[in-house]
Amino acid sequence: MNPALANTLTIDGQVIPFTQGQTIMDAALAAGIYIPHLCHKPGLTPHGSCKLCTVDIEGRNVSACTYPASAGMQVANNTPALNEVRKTLIQMLFVEGNHLCPTCDKTGDCTLQALGYHLGMLDGHFPPFYPLREVDASHPDFILDRDRCIMCALCVRASQEVDGKNVFALSGRGANNHVIVNSPSGKLGDSDLTQDDLAAHICPVGAILPKNQGHEVPIGRRTFDLHTVAESDLAVALMKTEHHDD
Amino acid sequence: MNVKKPEAPSSNRPHLLACLHQLQHQFRHIPVNQIAPLAQTLELPIAQVQSVIDFYSFFTRTPRGHYHLLFSNCTSCGDLQLMRELCALLKVQQGITRTDGLVSIDETACIGMCDQGPALLVNDQVITHLSSERLHAIAHLIEAHTPVDDWPSDYFVIQSNIRRTGLLLQTPLAQGAGLTAALAQESEALIHTIKQSGLRGRGGAGFTTGLKWEFCRQAQGTAHYVVCNADEGEPGTFKDRILLSDHAHELFEGMTVAGYAIGAHQGYLYLRGEYRYLVPHLESILAERHEQHLLGQTILGQGDFHFEIEIIVGAGAYICGEESALLESLEQKRGVPRVRPPFPVTHGYLEQPTVVNNVETLVAAAHIAAQGAAWFKAQGTEKSAGSKLLSISGDCKTAGIYEYPFGVTLQHVLDDCGAIDAEAVQVGGPSGTLVSKADFARTLAFEDLATGGSIMIYGAHQDLLKVVRNFTHFFAHESCGFCTPCRVGTPLLRKYLDKIAAGHGTAYDREEMARLAKLVKKRSHCGLGQTAANPILDLLQHFPEVCEKRLMLKDYEPFFDLDAALETTRQLSHRNDAEAHLA
Numbered sequence: 126m127n128p129a130l131a132n133t134l135t136i137d138g139q140v141i142p143f144t145q146g147q148t149i150m151d152a153a154l155a156a157g158i159y160i161p162h163l164c165h166k167p168g169l170t171p172h173g174s175c176k177l178c179t180v181d182i183e184g185r186n187v188s189a190c191t192y193p194a195s196a197g198m199q200v201a202n203n204t205p206a207l208n209e210v211r212k213t214l215i216q217m218l219f220v221e222g223n224h225l226c227p228t229c230d231k232t233g234d235c236t237l238q239a240l241g242y243h244l245g246m247l248d249g250h251f252p253p254f255y256p257l258r259e260v261d262a263s264h265p266d267f268i269l270d271r272d273r274c275i276m277c278a279l280c281v282r283a284s285q286e287v288d289g290k291n292v293f294a295l296s297g298r299g300a301n302n303h304v305i306v307n308s309p310s311g312k313l314g315d316s317d318l319t320q321d322d323l324a325a326h327i328c329p330v331g332a333i334l335p336k337n338q339g340h341e342v343p344i345g346r347r348t349f350d351l352h353t354v355a356e357s358d359l360a361v362a363l364m365k366t367e368h369h370d371d
Numbered sequence: 372m373n374v375k376k377p378e379a380p381s382s383n384r385p386h387l388l389a390c391l392h393q394l395q396h397q398f399r400h401i402p403v404n405q406i407a408p409l410a411q412t413l414e415l416p417i418a419q420v421q422s423v424i425d426f427y428s429f430f431t432r433t434p435r436g437h438y439h440l441l442f443s444n445c446t447s448c449g450d451l452q453l454m455r456e457l458c459a460l461l462k463v464q465q466g467i468t469r470t471d472g473l474v475s476i477d478e479t480a481c482i483g484m485c486d487q488g489p490a491l492l493v494n495d496q497v498i499t500h501l502s503s504e505r506l507h508a509i510a511h512l513i514e515a516h517t518p519v520d521d522w523p524s525d526y527f528v529i530q531s532n533i534r535r536t537g538l539l540l541q542t543p544l545a546q547g548a549g550l551t552a553a554l555a556q557e558s559e560a561l562i563h564t565i566k567q568s569g570l571r572g573r574g575g576a577g578f579t580t581g582l583k584w585e586f587c588r589q590a591q592g593t594a595h596y597v598v599c600n601a602d603e604g605e606p607g608t609f610k611d612r613i614l615l616s617d618h619a620h621e622l623f624e625g626m627t628v629a630g631y632a633i634g635a636h637q638g639y640l641y642l643r644g645e646y647r648y649l650v651p652h653l654e655s656i657l658a659e660r661h662e663q664h665l666l667g668q669t670i671l672g673q674g675d676f677h678f679e680i681e682i683i684v685g686a687g688a689y690i691c692g693e694e695s696a697l698l699e700s701l702e703q704k705r706g707v708p709r710v711r712p713p714f715p716v717t718h719g720y721l722e723q724p725t726v727v728n729n730v731e732t733l734v735a736a737a738h739i740a741a742q743g744a745a746w747f748k749a750q751g752t753e754k755s756a757g758s759k760l761l762s763i764s765g766d767c768k769t770a771g772i773y774e775y776p777f778g779v780t781l782q783h784v785l786d787d788c789g790a791i792d793a794e795a796v797q798v799g800g801p802s803g804t805l806v807s808k809a810d811f812a813r814t815l816a817f818e819d820l821a822t823g824g825s826i827m828i829y830g831a832h833q834d835l836l837k838v839v840r841n842f843t844h845f846f847a848h849e850s851c852g853f854c855t856p857c858r859v860g861t862p863l864l865r866k867y868l869d870k871i872a873a874g875h876g877t878a879y880d881r882e883e884m885a886r887l888a889k890l891v892k893k894r895s896h897c898g899l900g901q902t903a904a905n906p907i908l909d910l911l912q913h914f915p916e917v918c919e920k921r922l923m924l925k926d927y928e929p930f931f932d933l934d935a936a937l938e939t940t941r942q943l944s945h946r947n948d949a950e951a952h953l954a
């Protein structure tokens with residue numbers, strides 16, 4: 126191989142560097158290339174479950190957030206076909222839960238919603254599941270509305286890896302997957318979740334929301350009213366460049 | 372992070388699954404008040420125990436009946452009509468324990484009795500050859516509170532039905548023969564023999580066994596492990612059951628040989644919960660092998676190689692057959708497939724180098740150790756050495772186990788088992804390939820029609836849409852739910868197919884179903900999702916008319932069926948006249 130390419134890979138024709146141990150996602154974000162993602166946050170162990178970061182390597186399907194970068198890799202990312210796949214995945218997540226955006230306090234700050242806009246989603250398209258999952262309002266500061274959960278496990282990992290606790294877990298099988306709380310009663314109020322926990326603030330959708338404050342930031346001035354999801358996710362990535370393996 | 376790395380459950384700390392089986396048996400469910408104490412005893416987070424309970428079908432939160440009957444819903448060993456009949460006889464509703472707590476009845480995925488169905492599980496025992504008469508007798512036994520142990524013993528007879536023998540089944544291996552030959556050589560030489568033999572994994576994926584062992588042996592770790600995958604969950608597969616019941620010595624011998632080859636001292640047999648009735652038999656063989664010094668501290672009198680085997684029993688989750696999900700389950704977690712790489716050979720059980728092999732692979736390895744690579748390679752094809760056990764069921768005269776050299780044509784197999792009017796054959800189970808008559812000349816081999824061993828035959832009278840619907844429901848039920856394409860996609864495929872089967876589907880629905888099927892196949896995280904849409908895609912490709920003739924001749928029909936939605940209201944108002952229906 127050409128030695129100049131030894132530590133580079135190509136994403137949509139653009140040659141970018143990587144270091145050993147980086148995933149495709151790590152390398153892309155460091156180079157300022159946006160690969161849509163939902164269950165990934167730099168700094169936490171990649172999960173690889175939402176599949177929004179789906180890319181193709183020579184026609185083969187790979188999750189960018191978990192797949193190790195290697196020299197000479199040819200990655201297709203921002204293609205119409207892949208964005209169509211991602212749009213379908215977002216529609217699937219929408220119909221799986223109960224996402225009534227106008228009534229949700231997360232609207233405008235929600236990554237699921239923002240990705241819907243980003244990918245040009247116009248409808249849920251598939252028949253809705255209308256799940257009936259338990260709402261937990263037992264905590265003084267936070268509410269857990271499981272009907273909006275997308276099983277990304279960000280809260281699970283944030284609690285374990287950053288907060289040094291173990292507040293959340295995913296439970297159940299298949300379509301019955303749901304987030305549970307690691308406390309004797311199973312209630313959030315019985316857990317050791319506190320205001321300064323990352324787990325309390327990391328939820329990309331409106332499943333874990335702060336209580337006692339409604340619509341503090343007016344609609345129109347929220348995160349994704351001001352920035353696209355690509356801009357804000359890249360900004361976050363660039364602020365936290367260290368990799369979990371480092 | 373403060374989350375402990377998973378530890379091996381030791382003799383003073385039993386395995387979570389074993390504890391849950393015990394609680395389920397004792398209380399007929401897992402009582403809430405038992406969870407925190409159990410978590411404490413096992414030093415596991417409460418949420419981990421909860422999540423495991425809710426993952427596996429055999430653990431329940433509400434009490435099941437003293438008699439709990441699970442009817443297989445497999446197209447070969449299931450008959451849900453019989454289940455409904457028994458429900459009526461005993462006045463129980465499916466899935467709801469009778470108010471007196473005596474009995475509960477539900478359905479479950481294939482229980483591996485496809486050659487002697489219809490079949491059910493009552494508590495942990497299997498009853499085969501169900502018939503209406505048998506159900507009436509069973510209903511009486513239950514109403515009379517007769518303990519299951521006192522039911523007629525012929526109900527519980529499980530036949531082996533070996534119809535054709537080949538390399539493995541023809542020549543029984545003398546106990547210890549494989550191990551003696553193995554220990555006489557360096558482990559590298561043994562691995563070389565296994566590589567030379569051309570043996571490839573019999574669990575489905577067909578990875579070269581010798582290579583797998585070599586990678587594992589070379590991987591660094593504090594310990595190495597051998598895991599036998601006896602989860603046999605693929606509907607239509609029952610060949611591992613026969614190996615477990617009739618050839619357990621050879622299997623344990625294969626595990627021990629593998630242990631020697633890779634430098635492991637511990638092996639686990641992960642047995643599907645449906646085969647729990649085999650545990651006493653398997654334990655007795657293990658005990659026998661200890662006495663014969665084929666297991667334990669001084670194997671064959673040699674002090675330098677010791678090996679133990681422990682049996683872990685699953686609890687009703689097909690996904691636990693996927694090797695990395697199996698390892699998660701062994702580590703007392705939900706059976707969710709891991710991200711790969713890394714692979715089990717370097718980061719397996721407890722993150723240590725681990726070989727996971729199918730039952731049949733390990734039995735073959737024991738034979739190869741004893742009889743050499745050439746003996747094995749003499750049969751089969753260039754890329755698929757040796758023989759394959761097939762579990763044959765469905766519309767044929769003699770269902771059962773057939774062993775053939777790889778490379779045999781499907782037609783040959785069909786002729787042998789008396790499948791005279793076969794129209795379609797599902798090769799490799801629901802996750803395999805639906806083959807139409809036009810392709811019966813194809814061969815069974817990794818390079819053509821790969822199969823883990825399931826051959827389900829469908830005659831001309833069968834409704835293939837019903838068959839494919841059965842498979843599609845199976846996958847939606849068994850999806851672990853980790854990744855979006857499969858967790859949401861498999862229930863959506865089920866909705867589309869149900870709609871089409873009910874006569875409400877349009878051509879647009881069919882196209883959308885096909886588009887979704889391709890996405891689920893290509894974008895899912897593991898083999899389950901990647902194969903879950905195969906039945907639908909195969910049906911559309913090879914039997915397009917089956918779907919076509921059910922379609923409505925309109926452009927659009929909503930999923931929401933207003934008339935069906937009024938059913939509850941009709942029942943509440945005791946009306947079913949024409950006026951109470953829409954159109």
Ligand SMILES: Cc1cc2nc3c(=O)[nH]c(=O)nc-3n(C[C@H](O)[C@H](O)[C@H](O)COP(=O)(O)O)c2cc1C
Nearest residue numbers: 572573574600602603604692693694728729732898
């Ligand atoms: C959903 C799923 C279920 C599986 N079930 C089984 C099984 O029941 N038994 C088995 O041996 N392999 C099963 N496999 C394949 C295993 O992942 C693995 O490839 C196999 O155990 C390796 O052993 P082998 O190389 O000896 O075949 C399954 C794979 C998937 C994706």
Ligand code: SF4
Nearest residue numbers: 274275277278280328
């Ligand atoms: S609660 Fe939020 S952060 Fe946690 S898994 Fe659900 S969507 Fe993800």
Ligand code: SF4
Nearest residue numbers: 851852853857897900
């Ligand atoms: S493909 Fe299905 S079974 Fe496999 S990880 Fe995804 S949800 Fe689980």
Ligand code: FES
Nearest residue numbers: 173175176178190
């Ligand atoms: S961001 Fe990669 S799978 Fe979710």
